Amino acid sequence: MDFKNFKMPYSINKDFTEKTAYFSMEFAIDQALKIYSGGLGFLAGSHMRSAYNLKQDIVGIGILWKFGYYDQARNSDQTLLPTWTKKMYSFLEDTGIKFQIEIHSAPVWVKAFYLKPETFDTAPMFFLSTDVPENDHISKTISHRLYDANESTKLAQYILLGKGGAKLLDMMNFEREVYHLNEAHGLPAAFYLLNKYGGDMEKVKEKLVFTTHTPEEAGNEKHNIHLCSDMSYFSGLNIDAVKDIEGVSDDRFNHSLCALKMARVSNAVSQLHGEVSRKMWNKYDGICEIKAITNAQEFKYWADKNLYKAKDKNDNSAFDERKKLLKKRAFKIVADQTGNLFDENTFTIVWARRFAGYKRADLLLHDKQRFEKLLNNPKYPVQIIWAGKPYPMDYSSISTFNSLVEESKNYKNMAVLTGYELALSKSLKQGSDLWLNNPRVPREASGTSGMTASMNGSVNLSTDDGWIPEFAKNGENSFVTPLADYDNLSIYDQDKFDLDNLYDVLENEILPMYYDEPKRWREVVKNAMNDVKDQFNSDRMATEYYEQIYRK
Template structure:
């Protein structure tokens, strides 16, 4: 047991303005490649927040989950298509905090939850407490709650929320309590119900909403939630109807909006979309933006940044060529293809979801083949990302790209899209391609860290991009489709504009106007920091959400 971390403790005195004790709850954290408790953007965002909170000496702790198998490991079948693998994880750098609490789940009143601690000295984060039910004395079913991040079984997912929310809140109490309880997305909603039962006022509860479409906001059967222990105590039918507003289902987001003192969205556009989406619900009018950001110290290559500061194009290009070679060693190892550091390299890499349209370039094959075979303006393209392991549609898109790229020497699909590969792709790419359907990307953060490393954003004007973009000066932006038009029309409109932008702007700028290209690269690096660094974001949370 680590006695220091048996109570609320930081290795520093909190800095002025950051004294409030804040407990930050998130289902996933992307802290380091080695700690596989993340799946994608939500985790990367939360991880950067924990690093910046440490750098700024904030009085904040992280409350998360210790997933036995992580999200999943990305393997390949014999034909190179996707094979999800679930491999047990062990971390010698985590220590037992000495805290164990019990929660009531589906009538089992004694499910033990132990808190392991990630000390600040390991990865330069604030103290982080990771919860697990894989504890001696628990039955197999209780232990299995912690197997998989975003388990596909609905009842297991409910149990995971109970553990994160209620066990997490009990842990914070045992550590000495907090001034603010911050839910990063609605997964830990039971914390609010538990705190309310304990007499904690809503002035201590704040909420960040991420998903700008109703389908992505969790709704569950209210009776199943009541039976599970989700509300911290068994509610009568009348009490349950009061909580759900008379519905037989509970929207986590609607409940969190109602219970939180303040709610923020994760970009200016997302705040507008969220206010419209939840109009008529308590708390919806007050949704305000704190735009997502990423940790500069972790994500940015220091040699590239030094070259930018000195406006030294030669030093930048030399370092970029080295980083491209390092990325291309990974391409060669995985695919047997030799990529050329002198050739413009485009990367599409993020979570595989239908609305993100990973295969947009394949929409008009004749036109795309012309781009791929242009000897005057050659191009190399890499795709990477993890589909949800049960999302057959997203997996089929991934596999389609695998088959398309297999025998083309200048295209590749990489597996193992986690923090280390993400970093390599951002450092080694020339262009970062982003193709979501407009208004459906709440923020997106991968383009921020790409820009920090001199990779030029080529993007739909969605999420954080409208706050950053100066088309043709720090990035390339596609014309906006009518987001209310049929999906097929949007996809046709966007793909035509993407081909035109590549043919007429991006490739000619890179090959025919290298000075102009360097200006765009450096301008992107100038504009992304500090506006989209998580030190700005973590400061804004204290000033605007926690105060």
């Protein structure tokens, strides 16, 4: 293939002809390609698969992380040990394209690799690396670890994605009408374009669209504007001009705010998140319109087809047998990692996603008496599994993970698993009866793991946040705890309110239904499978991006 004059490798669907480049720090495409950390990557991976299904004129641009995010190993006492292993990918094609970009006022070499659409059924994708012989050691490390803890390295990674990605498109003579930033990490692309177009902001705005994922202002990344300038983030634009664009006078550069000023249009990732984002950002002058396109996951990749076949044939015995088989398979992983033998006939709860404070992984353990009662109930036996990756420098979340590991040593029906990546995620969704999700409202912008759980016959029990208000019919396709007056409650009281309600729903509704009314439980499972299939399939999401964001 001639990458110097790249052409889309498949015929484009006439409904999706806007030429788009999608910039993301992470993509969860396949277990074999470990360049993601969590939900942002799962979303981006599903988006790229749906773009391929629909034959959209879109390419993905990311970074080839040499050590990935990190590998989740264990210390000798079973606690979490982050490790980093060099990754090798024979299925990526060397484009032969090498070019330089300025990072920290010095030229850095960038090499581009290509992922063919047919490898994993995705849109064409390009991954950038600075790990080449021409670079010094520091420059090589830019593309080593996803979300590096060092501030300068992190900014260099944003520059690599944004400026490097935009320059790659120019190197390939591959004109794009839309530059879509999935989160503000790729914002240096906007400053690259501003420089390219001689300071014409209207030309940049014409091309730039932005997806925001963070539902509270404090969670949006800010860095010292002088450090950003020293790192060559702004492609030569002086600090005063950057402050004029951002519209603030202090020295904290807010990446998301600046993206909202430079983009033509942006979107939040659920309807609730849209409301939260507009309320949060509308106090600033000159931000673009914030729409809402609810996140979704690709049905074809995630859903268990045999479970759906049995459901569609109304063959309840085949349906129940299939679910038991899926549980058995997942429990082999539990046995392998922990030595606990789980039973496919026992009600199984799973909490699995990124460990972060607001997601409250250990909320059920805040009431030890009730937790013991739940796990030792002879009438309604329960098994419970936790899994997820804390950020490797988030010591509070690592401590939560480790405390769960310690607690699990007291119970044969409790397990904490490592290696929460695409493969384990799929297995746990197939192996669970109940997908537990208890973030503090309204901190979860979307939270897509529950979608793929429903695609595998698992029922959501959730606080009413993210995508849940658009999906949930309480008691019919999921279970949702009541909303508290979160604005006026302390964190302690919020946690207590949600904890009591989670236990009440579990003890009084869910467990009696599962064991005493299996037919009714099966109907809830099937309703969830029906309701998630189209509305929360990323083909719908990818279509909406074209209709609402890319099309002018």
